[in-house]
Amino acid sequence: MVHESESMEDGEGPIVDDKSRVFMKASKLALFDGQLSNGEKRILTKLAHSLRLGEEVPKRVYDAIVSDEETSIIGEEISESEMRLVYGQVLEVMLIHTDRSDDVLSLIEYLRRIFGISESEHRAIARSLDRQLEEIVHRTFIDEFRMRLNDSVDRMSEIFDSVKILTKKEQDR
Numbered sequence: 001m002v003h004e005s006e007s008m009e010d011g012e013g014p015i016v017d018d019k020s021r022v023f024m025k026a027s028k029l030a031l032f033d034g035q036l037s038n039g040e041k042r043i044l045t046k047l048a049h050s051l052r053l054g055e056e057v058p059k060r061v062y063d064a065i066v067s068d069e070e071t072s073i074i075g076e077e078i079s080e081s082e083m084r085l086v087y088g089q090v091l092e093v094m095l096i097h098t099d100r101s102d103d104v105l106s107l108i109e110y111l112r113r114i115f116g117i118s119e120s121e122h123r124a125i126a127r128s129l130d131r132q133l134e135e136i137v138h139r140t141f142i143d144e145f146r147m148r149l150n151d152s153v154d155r156m157s158e159i160f161d162s163v164k165i166l167t168k169k170e171q172d173r
Contacts, residue, residue, distance in 0.1 A: 015116035019051045020075025024061045039104040046093040050086040083115040088125045109156045
């Protein structure tokens with residue numbers, strides 16, 4: 001059964017609580033321009049791993065997107081606490097391992113929306129990442145990470161409107 005909760009956080013789109021559909025929707029957004037950047041590949045790889053999808057799921061999702069059979073994608077339910085954990089793990093990968101392009105930031109922002117994570121929750125997750133890294137990472141890297149984090153939060157706010165439009169278009173279908 002496909003679950004897309006109609007409850008909305010901060011007035012945004014429906015929360016998606018099916019692991020495979022979360023991955024499918026994120027993949028579809030990443031493929032929107034017809035290509036995957038290295039950053040988008042890293043994000044999708046981490047997303048699949050964090051969602052604990054089986055090895056066959058990403059290929060099945062890609063095949064469903066290409067063949068326009070997306071309704072065939074149904075997976076395990078994901079709890080709210082898992083959504084926050086997955087979001088934090090993907091956000092960490094974005095901050096440390098990707099180029100933070102607009103495409104990557106749009107993908108992160110989209111995940112935030114379909115997980116129903118509010119701006120205040122996003123900032124709390126980012127602060128938690130900051131505290132965790134402070135315990136294990138060299139001071140120079142922490143300063144760079146904080147600059148990236150602040151820059152990314154600012155840029156993600158700018159991208160919000162375009163993702164909101166895409167979410168609205170999806171709801172109208």
